[in-house]
Amino acid sequence: MRPLFNAFLATSLFALSACGKADVAASEVDATTPAAQKNATPQNKAKTTLGGTNGLSVAIGDAPAAPINYTLAELATGLVHPSSIAFLPSGEILLAERDGRLRLVRDNTLIEAPISGLPEIHVQRQAGLHDVVLHPNFSENNLIYFSYSHGIARKNATRLARAKLVMNDTSAALEDLEVLFTRIPWSDTSHHYGGRIAFLSDGTLLLTVGEASRYKEKAVQLDNHYGKVVRLNDDGSIPADNPFIGQEGVMPEIYSYGHRNAQGLIITADDTVISHEHGPKGGDEVNIVRAGANYGWPVITYGVDYSGAVISPYSERDGMEQSIVHYEPSIAPSGFTMYNGEMFPDWQGDLFIGALAHKHVRRINVIDDGSFGAQEELFGELDARIRDVRTGPDGAIYFVTDSQSGSLYRASAK
Numbered sequence: 044m045r046p047l048f049n050a051f052l053a054t055s056l057f058a059l060s061a062c063g064k065a066d067v068a069a070s071e072v073d074a075t076t077p078a079a080q081k082n083a084t085p086q087n088k089a090k091t092t093l094g095g096t097n098g099l100s101v102a103i104g105d106a107p108a109a110p111i112n113y114t115l116a117e118l119a120t121g122l123v124h125p126s127s128i129a130f131l132p133s134g135e136i137l138l139a140e141r142d143g144r145l146r147l148v149r150d151n152t153l154i155e156a157p158i159s160g161l162p163e164i165h166v167q168r169q170a171g172l173h174d175v176v177l178h179p180n181f182s183e184n185n186l187i188y189f190s191y192s193h194g195i196a197r198k199n200a201t202r203l204a205r206a207k208l209v210m211n212d213t214s215a216a217l218e219d220l221e222v223l224f225t226r227i228p229w230s231d232t233s234h235h236y237g238g239r240i241a242f243l244s245d246g247t248l249l250l251t252v253g254e255a256s257r258y259k260e261k262a263v264q265l266d267n268h269y270g271k272v273v274r275l276n277d278d279g280s281i282p283a284d285n286p287f288i289g290q291e292g293v294m295p296e297i298y299s300y301g302h303r304n305a306q307g308l309i310i311t312a313d314d315t316v317i318s319h320e321h322g323p324k325g326g327d328e329v330n331i332v333r334a335g336a337n338y339g340w341p342v343i344t345y346g347v348d349y350s351g352a353v354i355s356p357y358s359e360r361d362g363m364e365q366s367i368v369h370y371e372p373s374i375a376p377s378g379f380t381m382y383n384g385e386m387f388p389d390w391q392g393d394l395f396i397g398a399l400a401h402k403h404v405r406r407i408n409v410i411d412d413g414s415f416g417a418q419e420e421l422f423g424e425l426d427a428r429i430r431d432v433r434t435g436p437d438g439a440i441y442f443v444t445d446s447q448s449g450s451l452y453r454a455s456a457k
């Protein structure tokens with residue numbers, strides 16, 4: 044039997060939010076989930092309001108280590124800053140390396156030759172190859188979408204492209220490369236690209252675009268792409284129903300704004316969009332992303348600058364969305380999945396976030412009413428920065444570690 048704490052926590056969060064105060068640190072609690080709360084399918088959960096409150100952001104600190112109910116297998120190693128994992132219907136795994144390579148894992152073996160045909164990629168500091176995802180109809184069209192840093196140190200941008208993946212027995216290549224989006228204006232920093240890609244059920248896609256760090260004030264201005272989530276048709280054209288279409292001086296690709304550097308993006312079965320973003324010190328956020336909404340960076344934040352200096356006196360303002368939770372201290376989130384496999388029944392519908400700085404995967408227990416319950420830390424025994432985490436088609440959890448010699452791991456049930 045599991046303790047009843049989560050029911051208490053969920054109730055408390057509702058109550059605290061209702062009276063305008065929410066400052067519960069997960070480190071104060073030791074929580075797992077009552078079995079009775081875990082019997083819904085993820086589809087049922089997705090129909091509820093994720094986060095469960097319209098109140099203020101909940102501060103989350105360190106979380107207890109999860110019980111080790113899994114076995115870890117290292118499927119590939121020697122990866123240079125692997126940044127993204129994608130699963131092909133034929134069983135292979137695509138891996139992006141930030142250093143500007145796409146790799147293929149077949150039968151648990153890393154194919155030596157990188158996939159050919161990538162465009163030239165700006166690789167420096169945080170710049171490089173960021174994300175790779177399949178087109179929803181990949182089985183028919185073999186299209187993959189990937190985001191990367193384009194340009195040179197003095198003049199560069201987040202860019203989105205697509206290409207056809209052509210595989211044979213010993214190698215693979217990209218053909219028919221098309222550039223779909225380039226962040227405007229150019230930047231002269233090599234920081235904060237965002238770059239996570241996900242498809243909505245209508246076939247359009249969302250891309251997170253970072254604010255280049257030095258230009259954070261642009262995130263709440265609508266005449267540029269910095270600090271935005273943008274929405275595009277699968278061919279890169281602009282959907283006619285984007286929220287700011289027809290407004291003079293506003294970039295028509297914008298879906299939401301006031302973001303900092305989002306390296307996690309999920310779209311659930313019912314098209315709920317959830318992102319997380321790196322905040323300043325103590326200000327990492329999980330947000331439910333809505334069309335046309337302003338997420339406030341840098342006008343509102345729960346964090347302070349890395350030096351400790353105040354960035355803004357405000358953590359809430361009218362017209363600006365509250366995050367669902369924020370991390371204090373920051374965990375440096377990258378990679379995001381809503382678990383929808385059969386292998387770990389207790390984790391159905393829960394959220395998993397890779398943590399670079401805190402070197403674990405953070406599980407957010409999602410209660411059946413959609414509210415967020417307690418959190419716990421997984422895979423901390425590796426003592427590794429985790430850059431991406433995904434649910435595999437086999438129900439195992441896959442993740443990559445971020446280093447000069449990073450690895451792909453699979454966590455399967457014990």
Ligand SMILES: [Ca+2]
Binds near residue numbers: 328338340365366
């Ligand atoms: Ca925010």
